[in-house]
Amino acid sequence: MDFISTYLIIMTATFVTMVSPGPDFLITLRNALGVGRASGIATAIGVGMGIFVHVAYSVLGIAVIISQSVILFNIIKYLGAAYLVWAGICALRSKGWSVDHVEKAKNNQKTKLKCFVEGFVTNVLNPKATLFFLALFTQVIKPETPLSWQITYGTSIAIMVMMWFSIVAVGLTHAKIRMKLSSMSIWIDRMTGGFFILLGLRIAAQKLD
Numbered sequence: 001m002d003f004i005s006t007y008l009i010i011m012t013a014t015f016v017t018m019v020s021p022g023p024d025f026l027i028t029l030r031n032a033l034g035v036g037r038a039s040g041i042a043t044a045i046g047v048g049m050g051i052f053v054h055v056a057y058s059v060l061g062i063a064v065i066i067s068q069s070v071i072l073f074n075i076i077k078y079l080g081a082a083y084l085v086w087a088g089i090c091a092l093r094s095k096g097w098s099v100d101h102v103e104k105a106k107n108n109q110k111t112k113l114k115c116f117v118e119g120f121v122t123n124v125l126n127p128k129a130t131l132f133f134l135a136l137f138t139q140v141i142k143p144e145t146p147l148s149w150q151i152t153y154g155t156s157i158a159i160m161v162m163m164w165f166s167i168v169a170v171g172l173t174h175a176k177i178r179m180k181l182s183s184m185s186i187w188i189d190r191m192t193g194g195f196f197i198l199l200g201l202r203i204a205a206q207k208l209d
Contacts, residue, residue, distance in 0.1 A: 019164070022199075027087070027118055040115070046119025054129055063133060084125075085200035
């Protein structure tokens with residue numbers, strides 16, 4: 001396939017995968033609603049920067065090795081699953097968030113840098129992202145694909161991810177939306193925590209085809 005055809009396939013696959021709720025979406029949602037718009041965007045940038053880690057090991061050919069090594073796959077899988085379970089437990093222990101002035105100072109104890117790091121780590125250890133890049137760089141992008149093309153594909157994915165989750169952060173922090181969701185914050189945290197734990201356990205049980 002030529003560059004344009006492959007690019008369109010990759011961008012379409014990225015969009016479909018990106019908009020389906022997962023760990024990246026939930027961590028962006030929690031930080032955007034719980035801390036604020038700027039922190040949500042910082043989380044989105046962290047998620048996007050995490051994409052470059054996946055791109056790096058894929059371009060270096062490590063993705064192919066991982067896809068063919070049960071041991072390496074399991075190491076990455078269990079690390080990701082453990083992180084999701086840990087993040088889920090933290091969410092379950094959360095007392096929710098508030099948008100009123102009394103609680104604002106407490107909410108802002110989580111710095112933008114910490115939100116960025118959370119987004120970055122969540123994406124890097126997100127097995128969903130790992131599996132996506134394993135499939136992409138073993139099924140769609142071939143070893144003979146020019147390096148410049150591979151870097152362009154990866155960079156485009158990272159930019160698209162940053163833009164999408166930034167839009168999510170901005171949309172969720174509209175005053176009326178955030179105020180309404182604030183009243184349900186503890187339940188959102190409970191659902192997020194439950195989802196993370198269930199996803200982590202499901203991933204831990206998943207086998208390499």
